[in-house]
Amino acid sequence: MGMKKNYWRRRHLMELFMKTLMRISLVGAAASLGLILWTVVARGLPALTWDMVTQSPKGGFYMGKEGGVLNAIIGSLYLALGGTLLAMLFSLPIALYLKTYLGSSKWGQYVRLSLDVLWGIPSIVYGAFGFTIMIAIGMRASLLAGIIVLALVELPIMVRAMDEVIRRMPADLEQAALALGSTRFEVAMRVVTRQMLPGIVTAILLAFGRGIGDAASVLFTAGYTDRIVTSLMRPTASLPLAVFFQLGSPFPEVQQRGYASALILTIIVLAVSFGSRWLASRLNKYTIK
């Protein structure tokens, strides 16, 4: 009898113990987000001036004199926008093909496997790859090169996110369209694309957010310059690299601006993330539930 009672107590104590550990872990994960945001805001905000977002670096900027990182903000927006558009051009057909033509066939599994593998390749490798191609064809670091490499980084993120939502589309919708005599292409363009629009938009913005924050891929390919970029063939600054270079400076004022630049980047990324959530919920009104 005593044995039994003991056992009862031990397993219930264990239950309580594990549950508490789990709660702590989950709170810890959430808290780390808070800590990161708090650190970046607390250290970045004091150095975040109007000049930071409205001016390009002036003479002596990297020694703590006047100027801002407008060149990097504009450069990053161009890079991420171009990369996202280019990636979209390929992602949407791939995601639609996976859904309407391949389904969960063997080939579909192979394509998904290769997308997962591409997704796992670190951006520094894409950067190095872009660099080898640029050397081979005699191209120099430029906005265009940066856009192409970013598109490679974003492509698997975008397709996987699209595939995730598209494959969750109710089968009856597709079957109803097919039963009415639609071709698979018509199902893809008129049913899947419209019904899954919120998910597609989310996927595109997710990839955009990933692209705008990526430093390792543009390091080799887009270069860096203090001027605002005016041509596809010119090198361009980017916000992640602006943060990175300013952190490496021996001047405290410049480091402070590095923190402020990190805050700007964080604000942009959070805005994209919240924006996509809001947009998706708006667009959800126009889909069949």
Add this chain to the structure above:
Amino acid sequence: MSQSEPILTLENTEGRTTRPSVAPRIRQDQRAQRIFFVITLLPVFLIVVVTIALLVRAWPILQAFPLTDLLFGTVWKPSEKMFGFGPFILGTLWVTVVGVGVAVPPCLLAAIYLAEYAHASTRSFTKPVLDLLAAIPPVVYGVWGLLAIVPFVEDVLAPLAKRWLGGVPFLAVNQPTGFSILAGGIVLAVMIAPLVISVVYEIFLTVPNDLRHASLAVGSTQWQTIRNVVLPQVTPGIVAAVVLGASRAFGETIAVLIVVGNVPQVPTSIFDSAYPLPALIANNYGDMMSIPLYDSALMGAALVLLVVILIFNILSTLVLQRMLRRKWA
């Protein structure tokens, strides 16, 4: 699941009996199928092309030195034609192992809680938090590491280790700064957490509820059910999730580079600085064209990264694809 046979084909619509409006639409469908097919081949080819391109650039260094010298050599002096990747490979391994070690226990527990215990409201609160954590750019993680984690290691963890854990292997404090493997590992742990948590969570959802009910019905507590019934079902998936997280940590560049100190040495303790492979590539891209074989060596480093990550990724993805498909079966 979806149909694999076309409902109408050219053969039976181009004949004289069928409606005239169908044939062009079928032709459009088949043209689209061909175009989509070609575009879909791109990702498959991209993996091959990236590997070949890096291999071609790295070929001169692979020709000049035996592979074992490159991988295990410990001296890195490009100007004297000495290219030993040893310290960098070890640096990457150390940072990855510490990062995964810090990340896995809490991530597993958090994922189990989300899958087995949490209310729907907790789940719907956690998802955006994890999404945001995954959305924060690496360089911002680097800034956080520099401002918060490096001082934390320097002022709190290192003195504690020095005071209490003097003789323990791998925990000796040999340097005064916090720019260390541990700092890199902590930053990496937070970076891979959203991925590991969400994959493990999805795997737990594949286990049918009947199993849980059966176990609970005979009087097990919920934790006993998880330990004895659910966990054995999902162990391969958890291993795969961890490997996936490790491969992510293995290739992370900027965030680690900022906090890890970048000293090319063979580390002996988690409080030592290290110099991981990705940092080597990123730090030296500027002057690599001026020294012979240097660019080839760096592309060789990228190739090493790529090959290791390809192996990790293919294995873990195959396991996960198999496990997650069960949900739809």
